Amino acid sequence: MKDETKLKLEHISLSFGEQRVLQDVSIQVKEGELFALIGPNGAGKTCILNCINGFYQPDQGDIFFEGRNINKVKPYKRAQLGISRVFQNVELYTGMTVLDNLMVARHVLMKKGAIAGAIYFGPAHDEDIEHRKVVEDIIDFLELEPIRKSKVGMLPYGMRKRVELGRALALAPRLLLLDEPLAGMNLEEKEDIARFILDMQEERGITILMVEHDMGLVMDISDRIAVLDFGNKIAEGTPGEVSTNEQVIKAYLGAKSGA
Amino acid sequence: MDRPCGVLCNSYAKDMAIVSTRLQWGLLVGGLILLFCSPLFINLQLLSIINLMAITLIAIQGLNILTGYTGQISLGQAAFMAVGGYTSSILATRFGLSFWVTLPCGALSAGLVGVLFGLPSLRVKGFYLAMSTLAAQFIIYWVLMHTPQLGAGPDAVQVSAPELGGLKLTSQQNMFYVIMPLAVLATFLTKNLVRTRVGRAFIATRDNDLAAEVMGINVFSYKLLAFFICSLFAGAAGALYGAWARALRPDYFTLMQSIMYLGMLVVGGIGSTAGAVFGTIFMVGLDQLVTALAPALISIAPQLGLGVTASISKIVFGLVMVLFLRFEPRGLAHRWELFKASYRLWPFAY
Ligand SMILES: Nc1ncnc2c1ncn2[C@@H]1O[C@H](COP(=O)(O)OP(=O)(O)OP(=O)(O)O)[C@@H](O)[C@H]1O
Ligand SMILES: [Mg+2]
Numbered sequence: 001m002k003d004e005t006k007l008k009l010e011h012i013s014l015s016f017g018e019q020r021v022l023q024d025v026s027i028q029v030k031e032g033e034l035f036a037l038i039g040p041n042g043a044g045k046t047c048i049l050n051c052i053n054g055f056y057q058p059d060q061g062d063i064f065f066e067g068r069n070i071n072k073v074k075p076y077k078r079a080q081l082g083i084s085r086v087f088q089n090v091e092l093y094t095g096m097t098v099l100d101n102l103m104v105a106r107h108v109l110m111k112k113g114a115i116a117g118a119i120y121f122g123p124a125h126d127e128d129i130e131h132r133k134v135v136e137d138i139i140d141f142l143e144l145e146p147i148r149k150s151k152v153g154m155l156p157y158g159m160r161k162r163v164e165l166g167r168a169l170a171l172a173p174r175l176l177l178l179d180e181p182l183a184g185m186n187l188e189e190k191e192d193i194a195r196f197i198l199d200m201q202e203e204r205g206i207t208i209l210m211v212e213h214d215m216g217l218v219m220d221i222s223d224r225i226a227v228l229d230f231g232n233k234i235a236e237g238t239p240g241e242v243s244t245n246e247q248v249i250k251a252y253l254g255a256k257s258g259a
Numbered sequence: 260m261d262r263p264c265g266v267l268c269n270s271y272a273k274d275m276a277i278v279s280t281r282l283q284w285g286l287l288v289g290g291l292i293l294l295f296c297s298p299l300f301i302n303l304q305l306l307s308i309i310n311l312m313a314i315t316l317i318a319i320q321g322l323n324i325l326t327g328y329t330g331q332i333s334l335g336q337a338a339f340m341a342v343g344g345y346t347s348s349i350l351a352t353r354f355g356l357s358f359w360v361t362l363p364c365g366a367l368s369a370g371l372v373g374v375l376f377g378l379p380s381l382r383v384k385g386f387y388l389a390m391s392t393l394a395a396q397f398i399i400y401w402v403l404m405h406t407p408q409l410g411a412g413p414d415a416v417q418v419s420a421p422e423l424g425g426l427k428l429t430s431q432q433n434m435f436y437v438i439m440p441l442a443v444l445a446t447f448l449t450k451n452l453v454r455t456r457v458g459r460a461f462i463a464t465r466d467n468d469l470a471a472e473v474m475g476i477n478v479f480s481y482k483l484l485a486f487f488i489c490s491l492f493a494g495a496a497g498a499l500y501g502a503w504a505r506a507l508r509p510d511y512f513t514l515m516q517s518i519m520y521l522g523m524l525v526v527g528g529i530g531s532t533a534g535a536v537f538g539t540i541f542m543v544g545l546d547q548l549v550t551a552l553a554p555a556l557i558s559i560a561p562q563l564g565l566g567v568t569a570s571i572s573k574i575v576f577g578l579v580m581v582l583f584l585r586f587e588p589r590g591l592a593h594r595w596e597l598f599k600a601s602y603r604l605w606p607f608a609y
Contacts, residue, residue, distance in 0.1 A: 053473055079475030091473075093466035095530065096459070104463045108475035110456045114484060117455035118448040124455045129271050136271075171474060 321492025343494025369494025
């Protein structure tokens, strides 16, 4: 693992009206690392991902990706830089097949415009085939072959989550943001996804920032963990360090007894 | 999996092909030959209806790209058609340009006007965007009614027939060979566009604009591109309409007409290229049939009065809309898919 910083959040603050959602949060994710972001419901984890994607503009602070300040970069351009995302609530293109959902993610890597596409035969066709190969590899990897031509709107929840993982992967990301990839899955599905996530990190060398509630998995597979509570970062460190941290235990017990 | 590259490429190409079996090729080529020979053996009245269908189809494929595939409802397609029609005719009468120049110019001008009225899509979507295209419809119609300087106005303007090698293309047969290739071309281009990169970006924008943005699609510029292509097709259809009808009147480009176009998409199946063809044939055919039968209706039931018979085609249109939305919201294209699927299961298909 190289010691280079892939993603750096510096003193990020975000509020909606009176409500302060993030307060002076700083995080550094290193190249090739699997970094987990945990915290009770409403802690602001999804908001952090939305800031990284550019859907929310922080009131204060800067975001650096590969050393470049991306705070003013438009969301779609951040994808072109190699930032990909899996949403907490499945956000697929429901009218398209699994295959086409993954092909959409190749958009930024493809070049042919409307005219070549409308003529089809020739450049657009060749380009489609070239990228189809990559997409088929991902379909193999995620074991999606049986459903590759199904419309995603018809698929069961667990499968849709998996397709979304595939779509995020098809972008050939350099940073992958995962928002609760295991939510709502049964044990068997969870094990599959965990295996895929580890493979992505180890074999494909993708840097991953993951938000997840399943403590067992987080402790198992992540390199480092940051803990968020009411918009404040209360701890950061290796799984061992975090799990024995007083404040973390208090935040979690507090959240549980409050619920 | 280590398949040799040649085999792999070959099989994906085959998988992506729309027309692959020999039977399909046969049907396609045979169908096209039959289509292009049809002026030789069908009567003039029917041929004129087919010409109208083909012109309409071009506008419908455009609308399909914008509304069906990109998910932006437009209530201004007829107005964009008018822009193309009037631009083409004005360029011909004022500057004496040939139809083969004014046709693309008309299409292009409509495309640009479409982009202009697509600009609100940066901020608004759904219902509110539909309202802003409605504004396009009313503004353009108003301009047509009130600028006699441009040769427009409530009265019809005459449009001269296209010329080809000194021959004036005045007959239905001649115009068929101008219109039909363009309608086939429009369908071909649409089908290909929507199954490649740009089309996938359109559909992604329609299905989930947030997730489209996050996958690197510049949603706003693709919406504008969809508006451009949509009105480009409309403009071409408008220019063809002028040349075919040999006259233009603002009254052919009303809001009612724009709504009819949306209706054709609904009947055919929104977001389906084949559906656009079915919807256009069905609705234009029905409209012609009703208009032809209206006099007979008066003679059978004179008590209905002129008011009812004059609006009979609108009544039928509304009825068909309701029936389709209730019983087959996926349109005729869905029926067609079911038919193809059942055929595929037939043991001798392979
Ligand atoms: N667009 C918004 N407008 C107003 N408030 C918002 C908005 N988005 C998030 N919030 C608020 O910010 C806080 C943090 O939300 P966030 O979605 O980041 O929580 P989370 O840590 O992801 O929680 P969960 O584990 O439930 O997903 C919540 O109180 C939420 O109500
Ligand atoms: Mg969340």
